[in-house]
Amino acid sequence: MKQVFSLLGIAILLLFAYATFNAMNFGSSTEQSVDDVIIELKRENIPERLAEALMFKTISEQDKADIDYETFVALHAYIDAEFPLIREKLTKEVVNDYSLLYTWQGSNSDLQPVLLLSHMDVVPVVPGTEDKWLHQPFSGDIADGVIWGRGAVDDKLSVFGILEAVEYLLDENYQPKRTYYLAFGHDEEKGGPDGAKKIGELLRDRGVKALYGIDEGGFVIDGSIAGLERDIAMVNVSEKGYVSLQLSVTGAGGHSSAPLAETAVSILSHAVANVSDNKFPVDTSVLTRMGEAVAGELLLYQKAIIANLGLLEPIIEVVAEKNPLLNAFTRTSTAPTMLSGSPKENVLPIFATAVINHRIMPGETIESTMAFVENAIDDERVKVTVINESTDPSPVSSTTDSGYLIITKTIQQVSSEDPVIVPGMLQAGTDTKHYVEVADNLYRFIFTKVDPTENVVHGTNERVEVESYLNTIRFFVQLIINTDESQ
Template identity: 40%
Template sequence: MKKFIRNTAVALITATVAIAAIIVIKTLNHTPPPFSDVAEVNIQLDEAKLAANLAAAIRFKTVSYQTSKGKQNKEFSDFIAWVATTYPQVNEALQLELVNQSMLYKWQGSDDALKPILITGHYDVVPVIPGSEAKWQQPPFSGNIVDGVIWGRGALDDKSGVVGILQAVTYLLEQGFQPQRTVYLSFGHDEEIGGRNGAGAITALLKEQGVQLAWSLDEGSFVFDGIFPGLDALMASINVAEKGSITLDIVATAPGGHSSMPPQNNAVSDLAKAITKLQDNPVPGGLGGLSTEMFDNVSRYMPFTMRGLFANQWLFGPVIDRQLSASATTNAMLRTTTAPTMLSGSVKTNVLPIEAIATVNFRIHPRDNMQSIEDYVTQLVASDTISVRARGGINASAVSDWNAKGYEDIARSMREVYGDIAVAPGLMIAGSDSKHYGQVADNAYRFNPFVLASEDLTGFHGTNEKITVANFAQGVRGYIQIIRNGSEQ
């Protein structure tokens, strides 16, 4: 007996030591990719001039309102004219085609056998929320440059993209650069209202011309600074897909009647139970595919404990899953999200409702689709008194290849410009013009090469949108490298 206990103890200790050893070895091997093969670039730019051009672009009130009413057409045509006069080299060397009020430039490559690439952004902006003007430290369309910061609507979304691309191409032309692949540039005028007449029409035109792109690069994620939980290093988050969306009405019906003699349940209480059930049963998701790849890359730059967790998913998988699902930001990367947004019931205080409706918006992860979400919800909540009605939506995009050359070119460009930073594929939570361009591209990437910190987030579609001159210039260097590397064979 004694011998048996001793042997068991020895076996347990040996197993524990072995597991601990595996954990430590895997953690120690879970390191960033080597930086020695990346040559950091040194690109001299006239930063004051870049800033002045972005500021000038911001001053055009190229606002997309939800309806075409209120649109100031002259601001759009003036912006197009401004691009022509401000970037004469681009207009001389590249071929411009106006598609409605969107611009499509073609920079002929030296090798027609290679598939072209597309670098794109949009120059329309969202309106400034009426009444919020006073909250801006600098007027939203002033383009004021104060203490090295460029202020105004579009500074991040997405005039910095448009002007950044034009500056990058100008720089490359001045250097006598000739792309091997044909490079298309496009600047959309209606992205903020779906992009149908801009990116949509350009996509149709390219299709008609038989153009199939190797890849496209549109706005999307940024170089995150302190935004990704647990990460101190900068992280270029190159989005390779965007989520879809579906809105469902959960409808509870009942006989109605006077509220003085209510039955045990009525439409409102039935609906409340259904909503609670939805909240308690999130759409299944978790690590896998894209999210595994993202966390695998990012965690290599994290402190030892976090590295240890991600390096040993075989053991800690469930723990990681629970942690990531608990945070709204990371949860959105793992699954289709559920958000009840609107409610309606009876029209009078003393009348029992014959119908109560909850409107629920789901943001669809690429692993799901509109039908599968409708089926999931129906199966979960539908009954004699509860039905589910779809209001419409859009499926998630295809997931682009993060092992393809285009992705690697963008990733390498970011490390050449920003140094030894983390680069990882990501999932876009919002929509972009890539839903159109993706139809003519083998891969569609969504990424702006500018740094974004938490305090910048309120600028998007909100107040005090701004970018520092240094950050803008660094992003232009990013575009230069992306075009230089990406247009090579």
């Protein structure tokens, strides 16, 4: 027995030594030694132009028949009027009637081009919540140094930030070395099938292969939320895939006074419960990558935890079940969202359906997700089918290639707060999925500080501080300059 305890003690000491070694050698940084850059924006009425753009109700309604497409045409005309140098010197194409593609031709065709991506559509305001807005969602109000309205963050902020940056550079007689494509979709909030997808196909057919593309999907946030003293610039290098699976069961029907031992609803209910109870396996690769970026800000015991996530997966598995955010970052998520059965309470259902939404981790696919669900159900009476638009996870973009290094350098140059730059993963979706074939790497980041606890994206009282918006423009100005200087 003493020998057993002795061996156990040695094993624990070796494990402790291994964990400590990992912690001491954990962490990497893409931060570069750079000087701050001051960009003086000279154009007048910059905040007012964005505010006025927010007055255009370019809403992606659930039913396409309810979308006011003429509002998009009006926004196009507004852009033409407010950005005369872009109108004069860039090539503009209207893609599939309502999306925009601008080409800013570079002087050196041997250099790979770059994609500057965004979208013009916004989500609807939830009916009945209008009185909860401090300023009406389409008023275009500027008050107390803040621009208010739907689209102020998602995502007319980027559309007009890019336009203002290019107009600024044109006014400075700047001639880019690389070609820049400004691509603004009109239906990102519906998955982008008619907008960004068509632009991506057009660029693919023209043989475009960009150095990188940058789109929405990450912000600068207060680091104290994660227990850090410095702010965090979340540059998302990947995003989860998306699939909704419909579970359907066909039953005999009949009167509820003489029910069968199992009805379509009871069979379906067991299937939904089985899928919910059988969690997808934990994958700590995203947390590890993010942890490496912030390692310099952590205490030794915190490093020890992050550096040894692989050893801690059984614990993470338990904790993730009770922590939605941790769950989202470590596994393919499972969310039963819809159920339907009999049209009347005393009629046995002939047909019962449920919909389960999954956000798929990189490394998995729609096919593997469906196979996992079918295996969890293990009942031939339940049919599983894919419904609606679905996408596999995006490829994980490089954190060592020039595109990422250019972005991180630019963040450091234009930021007065010196944020920690973290290569994250976006749980939601962006238009970047439609540009995978035309860019070496795709990144999701807007240089704008937001408070994630206030839920301004898609939420009530969407807004952006004027100074934060001006910094967005400065970021895009410097990003273009830095990209041109890179070989």
